[in-house]
Amino acid sequence: MGENGFRSTRRTKIVATIGPATCSEEMLETLATSGMNVARLNMCHGTHDWHTAVINRIRKLNKLKGFSVAIMLDTEGSEVHTSELEQPLKAEVGEEFVLTIRDPKTVEGSAIGVSYDAFVDDVQVGDLVVVDGGMVSLEVKQKMGPDVKVEVVDPGIVLSRANLTFRRNGHLVRARNSMLPVLSSKDWLDIDFAIRQNVDFIAVSFVKSADVIKNLKSYLNSRADKVIEVIAKVESHDSVPNIEEIVEASDAVMVARGDLGAQIPLEDVPSVQKEVVVRCRQAGKAVIVASHLLQSMIEYPTPTRAEVADIADVVRQRADALMLSGESAAGAYPEKAIGVLRAVATRIEEWCRQEKHGQIVLPQLTDRLDGRVSEELCASAAQMANNLNARAIFVYTRRGYMANFLSRCRPDCPIFAFTDKQDVRQRLNLRWGVMPFRLDFGADPEENVDRTFALLKRRDLVQKGDLVVVVSDIRPPNEDVVRSVQIRHVP
Numbered sequence: 001m002g003e004n005g006f007r008s009t010r011r012t013k014i015v016a017t018i019g020p021a022t023c024s025e026e027m028l029e030t031l032a033t034s035g036m037n038v039a040r041l042n043m044c045h046g047t048h049d050w051h052t053a054v055i056n057r058i059r060k061l062n063k064l065k066g067f068s069v070a071i072m073l074d075t076e077g078s079e080v081h082t083s084e085l086e087q088p089l090k091a092e093v094g095e096e097f098v099l100t101i102r103d104p105k106t107v108e109g110s111a112i113g114v115s116y117d118a119f120v121d122d123v124q125v126g127d128l129v130v131v132d133g134g135m136v137s138l139e140v141k142q143k144m145g146p147d148v149k150v151e152v153v154d155p156g157i158v159l160s161r162a163n164l165t166f167r168r169n170g171h172l173v174r175a176r177n178s179m180l181p182v183l184s185s186k187d188w189l190d191i192d193f194a195i196r197q198n199v200d201f202i203a204v205s206f207v208k209s210a211d212v213i214k215n216l217k218s219y220l221n222s223r224a225d226k227v228i229e230v231i232a233k234v235e236s237h238d239s240v241p242n243i244e245e246i247v248e249a250s251d252a253v254m255v256a257r258g259d260l261g262a263q264i265p266l267e268d269v270p271s272v273q274k275e276v277v278v279r280c281r282q283a284g285k286a287v288i289v290a291s292h293l294l295q296s297m298i299e300y301p302t303p304t305r306a307e308v309a310d311i312a313d314v315v316r317q318r319a320d321a322l323m324l325s326g327e328s329a330a331g332a333y334p335e336k337a338i339g340v341l342r343a344v345a346t347r348i349e350e351w352c353r354q355e356k357h358g359q360i361v362l363p364q365l366t367d368r369l370d371g372r373v374s375e376e377l378c379a380s381a382a383q384m385a386n387n388l389n390a391r392a393i394f395v396y397t398r399r400g401y402m403a404n405f406l407s408r409c410r411p412d413c414p415i416f417a418f419t420d421k422q423d424v425r426q427r428l429n430l431r432w433g434v435m436p437f438r439l440d441f442g443a444d445p446e447e448n449v450d451r452t453f454a455l456l457k458r459r460d461l462v463q464k465g466d467l468v469v470v471v472s473d474i475r476p477p478n479e480d481v482v483r484s485v486q487i488r489h490v491p
Contacts, residue, residue, distance in 0.1 A: 009414040009461070011433040012314075012345040013037040013321040014338060015072065015288055018054055019045065019329025025057050028069075031328065032061060034338040037429045038070045038201070040323065043190045044081065044161035055197050062426075068436055070200040070426035072231070075187040077205030078180035079236075079259075080164040082131070083113030088330070089158040091136045099129065099138075100147045107147060114164065118176045120148060128167040131158055133258030133291065157298070159326065165262040172237055172263050182212040191216070195224045200426045203231040203254055208238035210249035217249075226423050231288070234276055235259040243272075247279045251286070252430065254323070258291035277317045282363055284408040286430050289314045290323035294340060298331040303340050311341060315348040318358040318410050320432040353412045362408065373483065374405055374473065381471045381485045382409035388487070391466035392416050394452060396441070400424045402473050407431040416461070418452055435461075441474060448474075453490050466490045 015038040016022070016031050028039070039058055041051050051073075058069050083104060089112070091097075097110035101119055104111035116122075120143055123129065129138040129150060137154035166173035182204065183191075194202050202220075204212060213232050220228050232239075232246045235256035239246060247253055255273045264272065273289060280287035293311055294303050314322060322341050328334040352358050365375055385393050393415045395403050403417035410432065418439040419425050428436040437455070441448055449470060456462045470486040 009435065010035065010342060010346050011349050011410075011414070012319065012341075013430055013432065014341050014345075015040050015290070015321050015323035015430075016328040016334070016338060017042055017323070017325045019326075021330050021332075022328055022334050023050075023054050023057075025061070027334070028054075028057055028061055029065065030335050031338060032065070032067045032069050034335050035342040036069060036338060038072050038321065040072045040074055040203070041199075042074045042076075042325075042329070043187075044074075044076045045084075045329075048190075048193050051193070052197065055199070062422075068422075068425045068429050068438075070429045071197075072201040072203055073190065073194040073197075073199045074203040074233075075183065075190055075205050076161065077187065078182065078184040079206050080114060080116040080119065082158065082160065082162045082164065083115065085112070085158070085160045088160075091138075091152045091155055091158055093152055093155050095152045096141070096149060098144075098147045098149055102146050111147070112158065116164075116180075119164075120146060122173060122176055123148060123166050124168065126168070127173065128153065130165045130167060130262045131156070132162045133165075133260070133262040135159075135162070135258075159330070163259050163262070165259070167262075174237065178238070182206055182208055183216070191219070192223075194228065195220070198224075198226055198423075199228060200423065201229050201231050201252070201430070203233055205233050205256075206236045206239075206259070207232040207234065207246055208236060209242045210245040213246065213249040227427070229427060231286075234272070235263070237263040240264060240272060243276060243279060247276070247283055247285055252288065252320075253280050253285060254288040254290055256290050258325075260291075273314075274317060277314075277319050278360060280320075281318060281360060281408065281410075284365055284404055286320040286432070288321040288323050288430075289317075289319045291325060293322055293324065294327045294337045297333050297337045297340070298326050301333050301336055303337075308340070308344055311344045312348045315345050316352060316358055318352070318432065320407075321430055358410065374402060377473075377483050377485060378402060378405035378471065379409055381469050382406055382411040384485070384487065385411045385413050385469045388467060388469075390469050390487075391462055391490075392456075392468045394418070394449070394468055394470045396439075396445075396448060396470075396472040396474050398424070398441075398474065400428050402471060403428050403434050403436070404431060406471065407434050414461075416452070416456060418448070445472060445474065449488070450491075457490065462490050464490055 016036040017040040104113040127140045136156040138150035142149040229251035231252040232250040233254045233256045255276050261269045327337040395417050415434045417436045425436040425438045428434045473483045
């Protein structure tokens with residue numbers, strides 16, 4: 001039990017993108033201590049050697065400090081990107097430069113490479129090139145063979161491997177770029193790398209339908225030595241009509257609002273976000289809301305009031321996790337950004353419990369008797385915990401299923417989940433309200449309960465006399481599974 005480190009009872013989880021600003025051992029420990037539950041590695045940037053070094057540092061941190069930081073690998077996708085830049089480019093209004101499909105070093109003046117050979121064919125003079133979902137907007141002024149001269153309309157910062165979308169007369173241009181595959185040859189190499197590294201999650205960029213998710217899960221089942229959950233990123237125009245099938249096929253879903261807002265009308269983004277959150281909650285799938293949560297904190301130490309209100313709205317919707325991108329990867333204040341997410345989430349969660357806000361009707365997930373028993377058991381346990389004002393729910397689970405069912409119910413109290421597998425523990429760290437611990441289960445269930453009571457008393461997470469709900473589906477050796485719900489007082 002000694003490897004179980006500090007835990008927070010904040011229900012909403014935090015995903016932080018790791019980059020140059022946060023890849024050192026010291027910064028990774030700082031982020032984990034501040035509240036990072038999942039570390040995201042963006043395969044748009046860095047080499048496999050760089051990512052391997054970061055993964056090794058995270059695993060060392062988990063082992064030595066008792067954290068359970070999970071690792072997410074995010075594929076680049078086949079959408080149109082800029083090339084690698086030596087440093088971020090600050091684009092000012094009226095400034096002109098060239099976007100080229102050639103090596104930008106061969107172009108006179110300021111030039112940025114584009115990953116897509118048909119870029120020049122797809123755009124026309126007067127089109128708007130939107131960078132990273134609106135970080136910068138560029139107007140096409142002239143086409144010159146393999147080069148396109150553009151002028152900055154909306155200023156901002158252009159980062160390496162930034163996504164590019166094209167708009168004409170206010171509408172998204174879907175030309176040959178719409179025919180690009182979801183997973184490129186580079187993505188498959190990165191997926192093989194993820195399998196070798198035994199990451200916990202693979203996020204698939206620019207998902208269009210459920211087919212690519214099913215194909216990837218089949219590939220992982222045949223090649224991976226452990227369970228790697230697949231996260232579908234809803235960030236393209238093509239994904240919106242297929243949200244229901246994408247949620248059903250995926251293990252989790254991410255609403256990547258930056259790129260999504262560049263492909264659909266901005267005013268539609270909130271409703272799509274809400275639909276994805278509700279569908280995931282009903283289906284018992286984890287849902288992450290990402291992009292532009294604290295965009296101003298890339299440069300400034302305090303957020304805007306609008307950003308705080310946006311975070312509060314996501315928490316009120318009871319999404320499983322909030323995600324930082326550039327704020328933690330390359331921003332000047334990554335620790336403060338996580339602190340803002342933590343503080344706002346904790347306060348709004350308290351308000352939701354007081355006002356009973358965010359409750360939804362949960363449909364039955366399966367017709368199988370075994371699954372229905374688990375669903376009903378967890379729903380009853382969550383309801384009892386709320387009605388009795390329980391201090392916590394304790395759940396003992398080998399595969400994490402019962403903890404997931406409990407998380408789906410969004411009980412008022414924290415869920416302390418105990419599992420004997422480290423990889424299950426890390427995957428549970430993405431689930432709303434679940435505080436996962438690793439425990440070597442003994443043959444005596446009562447002894448397991450006593451050990452966990454003692455552990456959490458030492459951490460001041462429960463106290464003598466606290467009322468708790470205990471849920472178990474641990475299967476004794478050579479016996480049928482015995483599911484139980486108990487009401488206990490901490491001795």
